[in-house]
Amino acid sequence: MSNNVVKYECAVDADNIVAVDMHVHLEVDSCGHKSMPADIMAASSKYFKTAERTPSADAIADIYREHKMAAVVFTIDARTQMGHLPNSIDDLVASCARNNDVLIPFGSVDPRTGEDALVEARRQVEELGVRGFKFHPSVQGFDPSAPEFYPLWELLESFGLPCVFHTGQNGMGAGLPGGRGIKLRFSNPMLLDDVAADFPNLTIIMAHPSVPWQDEANSIATHKANVFIDLSGWSPKYFPESLVRQSNNVLSKKVLFGTDFPLITPEKWLAAFANLPLKDEVRPGILKDNAVKVLGLAASTERGSQAEKVVQHA
Template structure:
């Protein structure tokens, strides 16, 4: 399903990612970073989406390469979860190569962690491709954008896909809430916000309790719903990407410092929001000192399973 031929390492096999992130050497894990262009210059979405989102977010560098992303996060002493979105059916646009993304992350496996993506609307092919990305390429999770991909995640026709992903045991990021993609375009360029209501993910979380689900972004205008789901379902988390922290809903800030302190994850939405901009605003939030490292690093380390070697050495806080 990925665009183009598999990226290889001189053998007959595609490059497989092996994580080498040293959790003792980083200060944060950014759970939400987009790779918008592959090594062949192919963009993840049609050009008008890039122009509209760049205007909406006032982004300066819209399509950094995978190697440039690695440089930025290495400079900040951070790890980053990197992904693209396969929306071929809805967009009529071939996605970026997942093989290419994984190969790039493998070159910088000290700071980059690849997530895969499949188009749920491709049916059985999505199941096969999800297995391939996990088992052959070594992706550490998956990214979905129900509005951009044009599907209702609670629809039973997608249960076989969630069953496969539950069996793989890898976390899945789902876009929720307001949408910068298509913002300001006539009809939002066909993007339907209803598919990004977090209540649709409550069904998935209940039916597939072994599937870790990350609700991406403050889920405006459904933030209370997202808070409730993350509180109720042990397998559901919230990442804080896509918004400057100074604009976070008050209920999200309050619960992030309390009942959701171990369920909330740092994320920027880079390149749309830079780590510097996000962290500067984060410093002003009324959070306890002991909560900040949970959000910035420790919750992600635990969710991604990065803590096993370090935990044996007693180097991570309990």
């Protein structure tokens, strides 16, 4: 891997894509280093019945380019909790930079590293050009509402970039003794309500249907203008009924297409999404338009006409 720093510049043309997948994992870097320990990788592959767990960034780009979609790509820095260094953020950004027509890099820092997390977050924004951040409170082992992490949220709020936080059930550690020490309570969306209230200019994306706390997530996203929900990690056919119902009305501008690729493929997610009882006018927002606004991409002139086609042809 080159020591030269590559800074990302986004070249995604919102007019020429049909959807934005807000939740895609890059689990391996160009040196072959995996994002998580081997037992975690194996258990999550079994849980999600995933055939290909570690596609390269270039392979991911080819898949999304073929589908005329953009994808937000990230990894998770959980070095303290997991005792395992993450795959390279610099490598991830460089991979997205050479595929900047379809890939959008989010950064990640381990909040438990204290001041080092602040320094690294600033570096990722100013030197690498990341377009947001990904956090997994359960896998990283921290309570996002704890005051010790507020300096980090204050810094990220100042950058004006969105932050994705895992919420709800965890596939990571599922089936392992003690869930591999991963604590579900850190993924209760109510912990993010504190953060959203205290940092009103920080855009928070609650990742996944937040089972078993879906009603809490719905309430927070309804109440807080700066909070959104991505629909990744579950096949739409298993979405809680309350999430589907509210996505049709009060949350229609607050929910975002996401797969959790490579754990769930766009094809499988979209095929199930097509069968949800959603209004035709709601679908384009979920698939693309809401994400375009959250990510600050160029506004689409066709307002989702292509997004409707992707559902029809899924």
